[in-house]
Amino acid sequence: MTTTIRIGTRDSELALWQAHTVQNHLESLGYKTTLVPVKSTGDIVLDKPLYELGITGIFTKTLDVAMLNGDIDIAVHSMKDVPTALPKGIVEAAILERANVQDILVHKGLDFLDATGTIATGSLRRQAQWLHRYPAHTIVDLRGNVNTRMQKLNDNDWNGAIFAAAGLERINLKPDNFIDLDWMIPAPAQGAMLIVAKKEDEFCLEALANLNHKSSEICVHIEREFLRELEGGCTAPIGALAKIENDTIRFNGALFSLDGKQKIDIRKEINVSGQEGFGKACAKEILENGGRELMKKIKAEIQ
Numbered sequence: 001m002t003t004t005i006r007i008g009t010r011d012s013e014l015a016l017w018q019a020h021t022v023q024n025h026l027e028s029l030g031y032k033t034t035l036v037p038v039k040s041t042g043d044i045v046l047d048k049p050l051y052e053l054g055i056t057g058i059f060t061k062t063l064d065v066a067m068l069n070g071d072i073d074i075a076v077h078s079m080k081d082v083p084t085a086l087p088k089g090i091v092e093a094a095i096l097e098r099a100n101v102q103d104i105l106v107h108k109g110l111d112f113l114d115a116t117g118t119i120a121t122g123s124l125r126r127q128a129q130w131l132h133r134y135p136a137h138t139i140v141d142l143r144g145n146v147n148t149r150m151q152k153l154n155d156n157d158w159n160g161a162i163f164a165a166a167g168l169e170r171i172n173l174k175p176d177n178f179i180d181l182d183w184m185i186p187a188p189a190q191g192a193m194l195i196v197a198k199k200e201d202e203f204c205l206e207a208l209a210n211l212n213h214k215s216s217e218i219c220v221h222i223e224r225e226f227l228r229e230l231e232g233g234c235t236a237p238i239g240a241l242a243k244i245e246n247d248t249i250r251f252n253g254a255l256f257s258l259d260g261k262q263k264i265d266i267r268k269e270i271n272v273s274g275q276e277g278f279g280k281a282c283a284k285e286i287l288e289n290g291g292r293e294l295m296k297k298i299k300a301e302i303q
């Protein structure tokens with residue numbers, strides 16, 4: 001094999017760790033690879049909340065362009081940052097075995113929990129779920145990569161900030177004080193890594209097929225189908241988690257109002273053999289349970 005697979009990645013520590021992981025997998029299979037770090041708009045523009053930038057796929061767009069330009073062969077993404085519709089000509093080539101799916105709170109002491117407090121997050125999903133549980137608290141916006149957010153938490157007098165456990169574990173960041181938020185429904189595909197390639201690139205697609213983890217793929221596809229059916233191209237506070245145990249898929253999904261006051265959720269089980277269209281069916285139930293009106297309200301509030 002003489003072709004070198006050019007792996008495109010963002011240049012944050014987390015993204016580089018993820019790209020290295022893919023690189024190691026491919027090299028151990030005998031493929032030659034090289035890393036191509038690319039700065040993405042999501043890393044550069046930091047003065048506005050993500051949803052205000054009005055672009056979907058802010059973290060992934062630059063890599064999409066690089067791939068379509070022929071500058072890279074494959075790209076490695078945190079799957080939760082990838083829009084549910086991929087650009088024309090780009091396809092999912094592999095989903096790696098999913099890591100820790102949960103969110104955690106990094107804090108400076110928990111006395112504030114039953115009183116008033118200030119929690120930092122840039123995610124509408126985390127904001128809404130936090131306010132649903134702690135209505136007396138205040139949310140402040142927090143943007144940037146994991147290291148930047150951790151630094152800002154230290155530099156400000158906030159009580160805590162919310163992170164994906166997988167992000168901290170991957171870059172080996174072990175905060176002194178944190179708690180698992182096992183009640184918080186993660187983002188669709190949280191903790192999963194997606195590798196994309198060009199639709200006609202048979203060489204790369206064949207190489208990457210070796211890396212795919214089937215049960216992780218089934219779960220994140222259900223979650224993203226749920227998201228796609230609900231949101232219709234708008235960034236809304238939506239959580240979704242599917243887990244497989246033996247042959248049973250357990251799904252928990254929810255849509256929240258931005259202020260956290262309203263929650264429409266669903267818990268459902270299905271056998272793996274019947275999971276075709278399951279995510280969509282769960283979303284339809286939410287929409288029929290008041291979700292359609294709530295989505296309209298959220299869209300009006302965000303735009």
Ligand SMILES: NCc1[nH]cc(CCC(=O)O)c1CC(=O)O
Binds near residue numbers: 078080146163168192
């Ligand atoms: N939104 C940024 C982002 N994208 C992926 C991860 C971590 C890894 C993952 O959740 O898959 C993070 C950090 C975070 O949410 O705290």
